[in-house]
Amino acid sequence: MDKTWNNKAWFMVLPVLLLVAFSAVIPLMTVVNYSVQDTFGNNQFFWAGTEWYQEMLHSERFHTALLRNLLFSFTILAIEVPLGILIALNMPRKGWGVPVCLVLMALPLLIPWNVVGTIWQVFGRVDIGLLGRTLSQLGIHYNYVQNPLHAWITVIVMDVWHWTSLVVLLCYAGLVSIPDAFYQAAKIDGASRWAIFRYIQLPKMNRVLLIAVLLRFMDSFMIYTEPFVVTGGGPGNSTTFLSIDLVKMAVGQFDLGPAAAMSIIYFLIILALSWVFYTVMTSYDAER
Amino acid sequence: MARIELDHIRHAYGPNPKSDADYALKEVHHTWEDGGAYALLGPSGCGKTTLLNIISGLIHPSHGQILFNGQDVTDLSTQERNIAQVFQFPVIYDTMTVYDNLAFPLRNRGVAEADVDRKVRETLEMIDLADWVNKKARGLTADQKQKISLGRGLVRSDVNAILFDEPLTVIDPHMKWILRSQLKELHRRFGFTMVYVTHDQTEALTFAQKVVVMYEGEIVQIGTPSELFERPKHTFVGYFIGSPGMNVVPVEIEGKQARFGGQTVDLPGAPDMPAAKGRMELGIRPEYVRLGREGMPVSIAKVEDIGRHKIVRTQLEGQEIAVILAEDEDVPADPHIVFDTKGINVYADSWRVAWGG
Ligand SMILES: Nc1ncnc2c1ncn2[C@@H]1O[C@H](COP(=O)(O)OP(=O)(O)OP(=O)(O)O)[C@@H](O)[C@H]1O
Numbered sequence A: 001m002d003k004t005w006n007n008k009a010w011f012m013v014l015p016v017l018l019l020v021a022f023s024a025v026i027p028l029m030t031v032v033n034y035s036v037q038d039t040f041g042n043n044q045f046f047w048a049g050t051e052w053y054q055e056m057l058h059s060e061r062f063h064t065a066l067l068r069n070l071l072f073s074f075t076i077l078a079i080e081v082p083l084g085i086l087i088a089l090n091m092p093r094k095g096w097g098v099p100v101c102l103v104l105m106a107l108p109l110l111i112p113w114n115v116v117g118t119i120w121q122v123f124g125r126v127d128i129g130l131l132g133r134t135l136s137q138l139g140i141h142y143n144y145v146q147n148p149l150h151a152w153i154t155v156i157v158m159d160v161w162h163w164t165s166l167v168v169l170l171c172y173a174g175l176v177s178i179p180d181a182f183y184q185a186a187k188i189d190g191a192s193r194w195a196i197f198r199y200i201q202l203p204k205m206n207r208v209l210l211i212a213v214l215l216r217f218m219d220s221f222m223i224y225t226e227p228f229v230v231t232g233g234g235p236g237n238s239t240t241f242l243s244i245d246l247v248k249m250a251v252g253q254f255d256l257g258p259a260a261a262m263s264i265i266y267f268l269i270i271l272a273l274s275w276v277f278y279t280v281m282t283s284y285d286a287e288r
Numbered sequence B: 001m002a003r004i005e006l007d008h009i010r011h012a013y014g015p016n017p018k019s020d021a022d023y024a025l026k027e028v029h030h031t032w033e034d035g036g037a038y039a040l041l042g043p044s045g046c047g048k049t050t051l052l053n054i055i056s057g058l059i060h061p062s063h064g065q066i067l068f069n070g071q072d073v074t075d076l077s078t079q080e081r082n083i084a085q086v087f088q089f090p091v092i093y094d095t096m097t098v099y100d101n102l103a104f105p106l107r108n109r110g111v112a113e114a115d116v117d118r119k120v121r122e123t124l125e126m127i128d129l130a131d132w133v134n135k136k137a138r139g140l141t142a143d144q145k146q147k148i149s150l151g152r153g154l155v156r157s158d159v160n161a162i163l164f165d166e167p168l169t170v171i172d173p174h175m176k177w178i179l180r181s182q183l184k185e186l187h188r189r190f191g192f193t194m195v196y197v198t199h200d201q202t203e204a205l206t207f208a209q210k211v212v213v214m215y216e217g218e219i220v221q222i223g224t225p226s227e228l229f230e231r232p233k234h235t236f237v238g239y240f241i242g243s244p245g246m247n248v249v250p251v252e253i254e255g256k257q258a259r260f261g262g263q264t265v266d267l268p269g270a271p272d273m274p275a276a277k278g279r280m281e282l283g284i285r286p287e288y289v290r291l292g293r294e295g296m297p298v299s300i301a302k303v304e305d306i307g308r309h310k311i312v313r314t315q316l317e318g319q320e321i322a323v324i325l326a327e328d329e330d331v332p333a334d335p336h337i338v339f340d341t342k343g344i345n346v347y348a349d350s351w352r353v354a355w356g357g
């Protein structure tokens, strides 16, 4: 079969290329530029080579922030994915319940990040917040401002509240695509509830789950606004995730070189981890 | 194994059925005898799948009862009814191997692994997939998937009935023939009650002892293949069975004669006319029309040579009448046709009327 080549197609993608260049490549290059130079203000720059990179890779501060962030990402994945699947499995397939559930599920996703942060910041306050007040009235000494564990719990619950819907909606989309015939066959074959999940529903959700895990991982690994609004990275540095640390360094301390080096390393880590997730999940998929 | 009685079953998919048109099944009152092999034949949308799903318990009928060996099972679940069903749309469990797909219905019922192995291997042999045991079901071709789907319906030997919903649609003709003989063999060995849905009349006529013809949510006739051929109860059965279908001509009945246009045809007897005289029709199969130099003059519209014989489309008084002519016979120069009396049936409002005294 002959393929027809049409080079005009390249002109069609030109606008997109330009857009990507301006929105991604050029900013990234400026960061690369900063990361290999040093400055003492006055717009004077000196060549620094790989110095900042070496400093970053050996920095205790960077290591703890990285570990903290990984712990956070894995925790929310471990909660949001099973919870999301569970909710999606129990959502109605037809009738008036469908739109109601979909709207309820979509609501948290529509709220801007900083508003989510503010909601939880107020919600958890011991003096005026509904949650904080109720808990302390029940005799539980909950205080996310002073207790690192409480701060962590708050940030995690907030993320679960905000993002589980995404997993739910994706899984639900996978579930509704299963033809009725499969459930009928399962009934004839005497399959248990678990067998139906394991051999019919899970395989159909596989693809969307991969997307959900990737999205949630990348997103939580880059989380900034919500914990920043709620805890400001504290108490101490206990909720200072990578991006919060990065902003502190770049804007707070104006250490452009190290901050730029950190951004690049950060970027590469996300890229590498996403690639690992993707490969592991797709190869698992192919093997089955 | 069971005798399955359908007691005045009606079913509508919508919530508030009002007229007959809202019912996917209008009224089915029929008994499937224990160990019978039935073919269920009918056009698309006539309710075949609906009927099977009601028998297996996937659908609860809007009205009526289902009895297995005289026991009411209307409210029992599919699992409790213990029925095997092969679906029109082949269902396979993608992530399992071919072997596990077939073992699934057995394992779910806690059958001992040794028995599972024996049954699965036996069934794989039967559906000709023995070499594929450890292949993942995902990568298989459409006909292999359909065979697996069929196999899952056949592994259990303790079922009350096996329902097949067009199980061989994508299988090539030779394999189809082999599988059909396997099914017959299985039926002989285990004596399951079997219901086999198909669009294909040859398939129905070769598989079954009794053929059930459905039309618009009703069973219009149940009979042996020859009964369906010789005495179609409804003009639909006449059209549907046979190739080409029965010729149907609007007529006036006068005693033992039927008239249409300027022609008069002698009937085998005087039909038992219904009280309210409806639309009368005469039906005759192309096999019973003789083409020759005597009888009613016709013009020839078309001759189709289909190898074994020729189909001649003739025009008689503006009506098309198909005639079957042997391969070596020729169409005469001045064609006339004669209706063989024993092939004539008379219909009032599409339903056959019996011959009176
Ligand atoms: N799930 C459903 N919801 C609503 N109507 C349905 C449903 N399934 C079938 N019907 C309707 O019921 C009627 C009978 O359908 P059914 O599937 O039983 O026909 P069938 O004889 O099996 O046809 P086919 O040969 O095309 O498989 C059709 O008019 C169809 O549109």
Ligand SMILES: [Mg+2]
Pocket: B048, B049, B050, B088, B165
């Ligand atoms: Mg059907």
